[in-house]
Amino acid sequence: MAFIRRKGNSFYLVHNVRRQGKVKQLHLARLGETPRITDDVVRQVSRRHPFLVVDWTRLREQINSRVELFDWNSDYARKLLQSIRELHLDLAGLAPAVLHASTSPDTRHEMVALLRLLRSTVEVKLNQFELGRDIELLARRRYS
Numbered sequence: 001m002a003f004i005r006r007k008g009n010s011f012y013l014v015h016n017v018r019r020q021g022k023v024k025q026l027h028l029a030r031l032g033e034t035p036r037i038t039d040d041v042v043r044q045v046s047r048r049h050p051f052l053v054v055d056w057t058r059l060r061e062q063i064n065s066r067v068e069l070f071d072w073n074s075d076y077a078r079k080l081l082q083s084i085r086e087l088h089l090d091l092a093g094l095a096p097a098v099l100h101a102s103t104s105p106d107t108r109h110e111m112v113a114l115l116r117l118l119r120s121t122v123e124v125k126l127n128q129f130e131l132g133r134d135i136e137l138l139a140r141r142r143y144s
Contacts, residue, residue, distance in 0.1 A: 002054045004035055011035035033076055035063050
C-alpha cells in the first residue's frame with residue numbers, strides 16, 4: 001500500500017516491498033515541500049510501476065485532510081513570499097505584443113487561461129483573508 005512520507009522538508013510517495021525477507025521502501029515519487037498528487041504524478045508512477053495498485057483517491061484525501069499550522073518564519077513561507085514577488089515582476093514585464101509575436105496560438109491560449117485561473121485563485125485567497133480579518137474583528141468586539 002502506497003503512502004505519503006515526510007523526509008526533511010520534502011514529501012515522498014513510497015511503497016513498502018519485501019525483498020529477501022526484509023521490508024524496503026520503494027520511492028515512487030517526490031512530491032516536494034507541499035505534497036500534491038497531480039495527474040502527472042499518477043501517470044509517472046503508473047508508467048514506472050505498472051503492476052503496482054495504488055488507491056489514488058485515498059492518497060489525495062489523505063493529503064487534503066492534512067492540517068498543518070503555517071509558520072511565517074519557516075523556509076517554506078520565505079520561499080512562497082519570494083515566489084510571489086518574482087511572479088509579480090515577471091508578469092509586470094510580460095508584454096502581450098511580444099507574447100503574441102513569439103509564441104504559437106496554443107501557447108497564447110494556455111497563457112491567457114492560466115492567467116485567468118491565477119486571477120480567480122488570488123481573488124478567492126484575498127476573500128478568505130478578508131473574511132478571516134472580519135471574524136477576528138468580531139471576536140475582539142465581543143470579548144473586549
